[in-house]
Amino acid sequence: MTTIEKTADDAVREGAGDDGTPLLEVRDLHVEFHTRDGVAKAVNGVNYSVRAGETLAVLGESGSGKSVTAQAIMGILDMPPGRIPQGQILFRGEDMLTMAGEERRKIRGRKIAMIFQDALSALNPVLSVGYQLGEMFRVHEGLSKKDAKAKAIELMDRVRIPAAKERVSDYPHQFSGGMRQRIMIAMAMALEPDLIIADEPTTALDVTVQAQVMDLLAELQREYHMGLILITHDLGVVADVADKIAVMYAGRIVETAPVHELYKRPAHPYTRGLLDSIPRLDRKGQELYAIKGLPPNLLKTPSGCAFNPRCPKAEDICRTDVPALVQVTEQDGTELPGRGSACHFWKETIHG
Amino acid sequence: MPEPLTDTTLAPGTQASVTEVTAAKDPSKGSGPGKPRSLWGDAWFELRHRPLFWVSAVLLVLLLAIAAFPGLFTDAHPRDGDLTNHFLTKPQLSHFFQADWFGYDGQGRSIYARVIYGTRASILVGVGVTAAVTIFGGLLGMLAGYFGGWIDSIISRIVDIFFGLPFLLGSMVILNAFAERKVYVVIAALAFLGWTTIARVMRSSVITAKQADYVTAARALGAGTNRILFRHVLPNALAPTIVVATIALGAYISAEATLSYLGLGLADPTISWGIDISDAKDAIRDNPHVMLFPAGMLSLTVFAFITLGDAVRDALDPKLR
Numbered sequence: 001m002t003t004i005e006k007t008a009d010d011a012v013r014e015g016a017g018d019d020g021t022p023l024l025e026v027r028d029l030h031v032e033f034h035t036r037d038g039v040a041k042a043v044n045g046v047n048y049s050v051r052a053g054e055t056l057a058v059l060g061e062s063g064s065g066k067s068v069t070a071q072a073i074m075g076i077l078d079m080p081p082g083r084i085p086q087g088q089i090l091f092r093g094e095d096m097l098t099m100a101g102e103e104r105r106k107i108r109g110r111k112i113a114m115i116f117q118d119a120l121s122a123l124n125p126v127l128s129v130g131y132q133l134g135e136m137f138r139v140h141e142g143l144s145k146k147d148a149k150a151k152a153i154e155l156m157d158r159v160r161i162p163a164a165k166e167r168v169s170d171y172p173h174q175f176s177g178g179m180r181q182r183i184m185i186a187m188a189m190a191l192e193p194d195l196i197i198a199d200e201p202t203t204a205l206d207v208t209v210q211a212q213v214m215d216l217l218a219e220l221q222r223e224y225h226m227g228l229i230l231i232t233h234d235l236g237v238v239a240d241v242a243d244k245i246a247v248m249y250a251g252r253i254v255e256t257a258p259v260h261e262l263y264k265r266p267a268h269p270y271t272r273g274l275l276d277s278i279p280r281l282d283r284k285g286q287e288l289y290a291i292k293g294l295p296p297n298l299l300k301t302p303s304g305c306a307f308n309p310r311c312p313k314a315e316d317i318c319r320t321d322v323p324a325l326v327q328v329t330e331q332d333g334t335e336l337p338g339r340g341s342a343c344h345f346w347k348e349t350i351h352g
Numbered sequence: 353m354p355e356p357l358t359d360t361t362l363a364p365g366t367q368a369s370v371t372e373v374t375a376a377k378d379p380s381k382g383s384g385p386g387k388p389r390s391l392w393g394d395a396w397f398e399l400r401h402r403p404l405f406w407v408s409a410v411l412l413v414l415l416l417a418i419a420a421f422p423g424l425f426t427d428a429h430p431r432d433g434d435l436t437n438h439f440l441t442k443p444q445l446s447h448f449f450q451a452d453w454f455g456y457d458g459q460g461r462s463i464y465a466r467v468i469y470g471t472r473a474s475i476l477v478g479v480g481v482t483a484a485v486t487i488f489g490g491l492l493g494m495l496a497g498y499f500g501g502w503i504d505s506i507i508s509r510i511v512d513i514f515f516g517l518p519f520l521l522g523s524m525v526i527l528n529a530f531a532e533r534k535v536y537v538v539i540a541a542l543a544f545l546g547w548t549t550i551a552r553v554m555r556s557s558v559i560t561a562k563q564a565d566y567v568t569a570a571r572a573l574g575a576g577t578n579r580i581l582f583r584h585v586l587p588n589a590l591a592p593t594i595v596v597a598t599i600a601l602g603a604y605i606s607a608e609a610t611l612s613y614l615g616l617g618l619a620d621p622t623i624s625w626g627i628d629i630s631d632a633k634d635a636i637r638d639n640p641h642v643m644l645f646p647a648g649m650l651s652l653t654v655f656a657f658i659t660l661g662d663a664v665r666d667a668l669d670p671k672l673r
Contacts, residue, residue: 109574121565126587
């Protein structure tokens with residue numbers, strides 16, 4: 001059995017044109033939270049990597065560990081109660097978990113930046129947006145107040161905020177939701193980081209604005225050749241933007257695939273369930289499929305495959321053995337690059 | 353290398369939206385404030401429309417002026433006693449701003465002059481204690497709230513211990529140990545026992561503020577501890593502290609008067625309302641005016657500060673708008 005670490009490396013090597021090492025590599029990351037009721041294992045051995053110019057979508061429902069992984073990468077996890085018992089987070093080959101605090105702080109914002117879900121609460125209500133945008137330059141590059149403000153206006157122009165010059169000293173609550181998210185994006189983009197982590201950047205927005213914001217993000221990413229980790233539970237958002245997808249469930253990656261292949265042929269029953277739950281026009285009038293049951297309690301994840309209580313295909317082996325993330329192949333045995341599934345019955349799922 | 357967007361790609365969209373926005377903005381300029389409004393801007397707007405704020409503000413400006421330049425308000429000297437004026441000279445209420453306006457006290461000193469010259473001590477004590485308490489208590493509360501853990505445990509236990517000491521009794525004990533009780537001694541004694549309330553208020557509002565997403569966001573974008581603390585947490589946690597401090601200011605002034613009355617606060621060559629009230633206590637039945645005027649000034653001052661505190665609280669609380 002080949003584990004996915006190998007396939008991930010293969011994928012990297014195949015992605016010629018770049019210098020080989022991925023921008024960010026998460027290796028066997030575990031995160032747990034110590035609570036009064038016990039230890040909640042939020043992330044149980046996640047592996048993924050992103051190269052420059054590439055978009056990785058991390059997909060999963062609430063509590064699947066997708067945001068916690070991102071917080072661990074950014075180093076904004078509350079510790080305690082959070083703890084990282086094992087794993088590595090390599091940024092350009094250097095493990096950020098073993099870095100000194102100050103060294104890590106310098107990476108944040110300058111090399112890796114983050115876009116938050118709710119832009120209203122992620123912007124400081126008592127400071128003008130111009131000040132907050134300018135703060136990036138003043139802290140990291142030591143610009144003067146005046147220069148920082150000019151840069152802030154430039155940034156606001158770049159994310160297409162109309163009348164940037166007049167609005168630079170407005171406060172966050174004076175902007176609409178879409179504009180606020182643009183400001184968040186501008187802030188993340190300010191120092192032209194190598195990698196941006198967007199944690200559900202469009203969840204708080206309405207559908208038309210979602211599309212605009214995603215387009216802007218994709219455009220800026222192409223322009224600056226950045227890596228992008230897009231955390232979302234919206235399959236629709238992912239399809240247009242992502243290069244590859246990692247589906248998470250109960251703190252594990254259950255399936256990885258290049259974006260279109262995942263939609264065409266899912267190799268994990270959970271992914272299939274997610275895809276079947278999307279409302280479709282051609283199934284009008286029929287009952288909408290839903291994955292039965294609830295996401296597992298992280299304090300006591302089910303034994304074996306965490307998905308087994310909800311899985312239509314579950315058999316005895318699923319309740320005892322944890323499936324490893326294995327290389328997915330065609331029926332004739334040729335490897336499908338970048339594809340992996342953590343299911344005992346992936347063959348039946350993809351080919352059956 | 354990434355290149356910034358060229359102007360041409362942006363121009364059409366931006367231009368169109370610019371006109372849109374300015375067009376939308378214009379009509380609003382006539383009716384409401386067109387300038388961006390912050391929390392403090394809103395609070396100021398709110399304050400300006402409250403009569404009570406103006407009453408207290410005018411009073412306070414007047415009191416501050418008296419405290420700073422008492423000589424402008426009276427020609428009489430507060431320590432010149434002329435026993436021919438002993439008590440018998442009742443207030444001459446028509447003699448505005450004259451030495452005998454409020455009458456004379458037991459030692460023949462002008463009560464008006466003493467009330468004017470006594471303002472400085474009261475205001476100094478009030479402002480001094482409040483400043484000391486806000487800086488010291490606020491800082492400790494902020495550290496406890498932001499860092500939590502053992503720092504919080506230690507600071508909070510110290511706060512608890514000091515909170516257990518009775519304010520007035522404690523300051524009496526402390527002041528009793530000083531032979532010469534100047535204004536700064538009284539300030540130190542009151543501040544020593546009074547900082548706990550501010551520390552608690554600050555701690556709780558910092559705990560609320562530090563959990564906000566924008567603090568996480570600032571951290572994620574590489575802000576250091578100092579910047580997060582002073583630029584992002586503090587401004588958002590300051591409002592309750594300011595309210596408590598303004599209201600407490602009045603309480604410190606009356607505490608000083610209480611202590612002076614008991615003979616444990618400021619002592620004679622210093623002129624203070626508390627001392628005058630204390631001196632007047634034996635003559636109150638026949639000559640109530642000796643007590644009335646310093647007590648009235650004291651009440652007025654405390655009223656002015658507490659009213660200001662109330663007005664500020666209302667202005668900062670969006671729920672009351």
